[in-house]
C-alpha cells in the first residue's frame with residue numbers, strides 16, 4: 350500500500366507548497382505506509398479543527414463505552430439471579446439504567462457523527478480550494494496530459510470519498526477500539542483464562558484480516574483505475590455523442606462503454622471470488638470469541654473452578670464483544686480506499702508549478718523575442734533553436750505543415766510550458782521573470798476552439814476583464830462584430846450560453862472570443878486562425894473583427910489559410926520544429942521553397958473552389974492586419 354509522503358504536507362494547505370517540495374514529491378518514489386499511517390494522515394488533515402475533533406472523539410468514546418452497558422447490566426442481573434439473592438427492584442433499576450445508556454449511546458454517537466461530518470465538510474472544502482489553487486498554478490500544458498474525466502473524478506468523487514472517510518472515521522474507530530479494549534479489560538477482571546481463550550479466534554481473525562487487506566492493495570488500486578477509466582469513457586461518450594452519432598458510430602461507442610462496464614464486472618467478480626473466502630473466514634473468526642471460551646467456561650463451572658454467576662457475567666459481556674470487532678472489517682475497507690484516493694489527490698497537489706520569479710522584472714516595451722528556443726514534449730524535441738523578433742505593433746505569421754510546431758511555439762508565449770533551452774522575452778525581460786499577472790495582461794489568445802462557460806453572453810465576454818461595465822461589454826461586442834447577432838437574441842446579452850444554454854455557431858463563438866480579447870486589451874495577441882468557416886459572411890465578419898483587434902497590437906498569427914497573411918510583416922515557415930524560411934510573402938514566393946509550394950497548393954484549392962462555382966470571398970478580401978494598419 351502506498352501513499353505519497355507529500356500528502357501530509359500538501360493536502361489541506363490552501364496557500365500551496367513551495368515548488369521544490371512539490372516537484373520533489375512528484376518525482377520521488379512513494380513511500381509505503383500502513384493503514385495506521387493513513388488514519389493518522391486523515392487525522393492530520395483534520396487537526397486544524399482539533400477542538401471539534403477532540404469533542405467528536407470524546408462523544409465517540411462515550412458512545413462506545415455506553416454500547417457495553419446493556420451487556421454489563423445483563424451480566425450484573427444474571428450474577429444476582431444466580432447468586433440467589435434476587436432483588437427485583439434492583440434489577441429493575443439496572444434495566445432502567447441499561448435502557449438509559451442505550452438512549453445516551455445513540456445520542457453521543459449522533460453527536461460524534463455530526464461533529465465529524467462538520468469537520469469533514471470543512472476539510473473537504475479546503476481540499477477542493479487547495480486543488481483549485483494548485484490547478485491555477487500549474488502550467489496550462491498540465492491539462493494536455495489529463496482527460497477532463499480524470500480531473501473531474503479527482504475534484505469531485507475522490508475528494509468526496511476522502512470526506513466520507515473522515516466523517517465516519519472518528520465514531521467508527523472509537524467504537525471499534527475503545528469498546529473492545531474496555532470489554533476485554535472487564536472480561537480479564539472476571540476471568541483471565543477464559544479471556545485468553547476468547548482472544549484466540551479474534552487474534553487469528555485479525556491476522557487473516559491483515560492479510561486480506563494486504564492482498565487487497567493491488568486490486569483496490571486496479572479497481573480505482575478501472576473506475577476512473579469508466580468515468581472518462583462515460584464523460585467522453587457524453588461529450589462526443591453528437592460526433593459519434595453524426596458518424597453513425599453509436600454502436601461502436603456503446604460497445605466501447607459496454608466493454609469497460611464488462612471489465613469492471615469481471616474484475617469485481619474475480620476480486621470478490623478471491624476476497625470472499627478469507628474475508629468471510631476473518632468475519633467468522635472475529636465473531637467466534639465464544640467458540641473456545643463458552644465450552645471451556647461450562648467445563649470449568651462443572652468442575653467447580655468457576656461460579657455460575659461469574660460464568661454468566663463473563664458470557665454476557667463477551668457476547669457484546671462480537672459486534673464491535675466485526676466493525677473493524679468495515680473500517681479497514683474504508684481506510685484502504687482512502688489510501689488510493691489520497692494518492693490520486695496527492696499526485697495533483699504535487700504537480701510541479703510554474704516557477705514564479707521572486708523579483709519580477711518590468712518589460713521596457715512590447716518587443717517579443719524568441720532567442721534560440723528549443724522545446725521537448727518528454728523525450729521528443731519538437732522545436733529546435735527557434736530565433737525571431739517581433740517589434741511592437743508588427744505582425745508575424747507562423748506557417749508550416751501540420752505538426753511542424755506552430756501551436757507549440759505560440760503556446761510558449763503564454764507559458765503553457767517553459768522552454769527547454771533558450772528564452773522567450775517581452776520588452777527585454779525573460780517571461781519566466783515576469784509576474785504571472787503581468788504576463789497574463791501582456792498576452793491574449795484567440796483559439797480556434799472557443800470555450801463558453803455556462804452563463805450569460807455578457808459574462809462570457811467579461812472573461813476578458815471581469816470588472817468591465819455593460820457599456821464596455823457592448824462596445825467590445827460591436828468591435829468584434831458580435832453585437833448584431835447578440836442584440837437579435839430574445840434575451841440579448843443576458844442570454845444563457847454554454848452547457849445547457851443556447852448553442853452558438855462556430856463563427857459566433859469565435860466573435861465572442863474576439864470580444865473577450867478586445868476587452869482584455871493586451872498589447873500582444875496570439876491568434877490561432879480558424880481553419881474552416883463554411884459561411885463566407887461569418888468569415889468576412891471575423892476577418893473585420895480581427896483587423897480591428899490587430900490595430901496597434903503585436904500580432905502572432907498561426908495561419909492556415911495563406912491568403913490572409915500575404916501582407917504580414919514577416920512570415921516564419923516552420924518545418925519539423927525548425928525555422929525553414931522567413932521573409933515577406935513576395936520574397937518567399939520568389940525564393941521558390943516550402944512556402945512557395947504551400948502557397949501554390951493553397952491557390953490551387955482556392956481556384957478550384959472558385960471554378961466550382963462557389964463564392965470564394967476569402968480570397969477576395971483584403972489581407973489581415975497589415976492592411977488595417979496605418
Ligand SMILES: Nc1ncnc2c1ncn2[C@@H]1O[C@H](COP(=O)(O)OP(=O)(O)OP(=O)(O)O)[C@@H](O)[C@H]1O
Nearest residue numbers: 493494726731749750751752753754755756757758
Ligand atoms: N501535449 C503534447 N504532448 C506531446 N506531444 C505533443 C503535444 N502537443 C503537440 N505535440 C506534438 O508536437 C508536434 C508539434 O505539434 P503542434 O501542435 O505544435 O504542431 P502544429 O504545427 O501547430 O500542427 P497543426 O497545424 O496540425 O495544428 C507534433 O508532432 C505533435 O504531435
